[in-house]
Amino acid sequence: MFSKSTNSADNWTRFALPGDIEECRRLHKLHGTTYYYATQRFRPEVRRQVHALYGFVRVPDEWVDNPGDMSVQERSGKLTQYRSELMRGFDGICPTHPVLRAFVDVMHEASIPIEEPLIFLEAMEMDLTVRRYETYEALQHYMRGSASAVGVMMSYVLGAGQNQTALEAAMKLGEAMQLTNFLRDVGEDLDRDRIYLPLEDLDRFRVTEDEVLNGVRSDRFIALMKFEIDRARKLYAEAEPGILLLPKEARKAVKLGLVLYSRILDRIERRGYDVFGGRARTSTTEKAVVAAQVVLGLR
Numbered sequence: 001m002f003s004k005s006t007n008s009a010d011n012w013t014r015f016a017l018p019g020d021i022e023e024c025r026r027l028h029k030l031h032g033t034t035y036y037y038a039t040q041r042f043r044p045e046v047r048r049q050v051h052a053l054y055g056f057v058r059v060p061d062e063w064v065d066n067p068g069d070m071s072v073q074e075r076s077g078k079l080t081q082y083r084s085e086l087m088r089g090f091d092g093i094c095p096t097h098p099v100l101r102a103f104v105d106v107m108h109e110a111s112i113p114i115e116e117p118l119i120f121l122e123a124m125e126m127d128l129t130v131r132r133y134e135t136y137e138a139l140q141h142y143m144r145g146s147a148s149a150v151g152v153m154m155s156y157v158l159g160a161g162q163n164q165t166a167l168e169a170a171m172k173l174g175e176a177m178q179l180t181n182f183l184r185d186v187g188e189d190l191d192r193d194r195i196y197l198p199l200e201d202l203d204r205f206r207v208t209e210d211e212v213l214n215g216v217r218s219d220r221f222i223a224l225m226k227f228e229i230d231r232a233r234k235l236y237a238e239a240e241p242g243i244l245l246l247p248k249e250a251r252k253a254v255k256l257g258l259v260l261y262s263r264i265l266d267r268i269e270r271r272g273y274d275v276f277g278g279r280a281r282t283s284t285t286e287k288a289v290v291a292a293q294v295v296l297g298l299r
Helices: 018-031 033-039 044-065 072-090 098-110 115-129 136-157 164-184 186-190 199-204 209-213 219-245 248-270 284-295
Strands: none
Touching: 018 033, 018 044, 018 098, 033 044, 033 248, 044 072, 044 098, 044 115, 044 136, 072 098, 072 115, 098 136, 115 136, 136 164, 164 186, 164 219, 164 248, 186 209, 199 209, 199 219, 219 248
C-alpha cells in the first residue's frame, strides 16, 4: 500500500486551468446524468471539486470500457501512465492530462489520501482481464476500488473524511450504486463479455451463463434479479443514516443522489426485469419531482 506524501498544501501550487475544470464538468454532464443532476445542489466550489473527481474516474473508465481499436496492452499502458502522472502530481509535478491537473488540485484541497485513487485504478486494471466473479465477496473486492473508493473520496470533498462512520456509510453507498449499475447494465456488459452477477448466485437460482449471454429472461433469471435488487436496497438502507454525518449543506444533494439512483431499481422492476433491451433510466420529470421532495424534506 502506498503511503501519503509529506507534500503539504502549504507549498502546493494550483495546477488546473479553467479549461481543465470545464472538461471535467463536460464529462460529468455527458456520462453521469443522475450524478450530475444531484451535484447541482452543491455550492459552486464543492461542485467544481465533484466535477474533478468524476472526471478523474471517468477518463480511465472510458479507456477500459470503450477502447475503440486499443489493445489490452495499450489500455494497460495508458492506465500505467495515468497512475504515474497522478503520483507525480501529488508530489508537486504538474500533470500533462487536464483532468489530472484538476483532480490533483482537489486532492490537496480536500486532503484525499493517495491510497483511494490508486485503489480505484487497480480496479480499472482488473477490468482489462477479469470477466467473471465467482462469489459476491470477490465482486465486493472489485467494488471496493471501482465504487467504494469514490465514496471515500467524496466524503473528503464534503468535509467528512475524518469520520470513520461516515466513511463506512459512503463505502456502502458506493457499493449500492455500483451494484445498481451492474443490474441495469447486464445487457451492455455482455458486449464486453462481462458478467458482474456472481456465479454463485447464478448457481443458486439455476441460471446458466449461456442463458445470460443469450438474454433469456426466465422465471429463474427474474428470481435472481429480485435477489440482487433486494441486496442493493439493503445497502442503500445501511448507507442512508450516514448522510446525517455529513455537513448540513451537503446532505440534500447526497440524499437526492441516493434516492434517484435507487429509483433505477424500481425502473428495472417496472420493465419486468428486462435488462437486455436497453438501460432503465429515471426521467427528467421524475428527477425534478424527487428533487422537490428532497428539498422540502418529504424524503
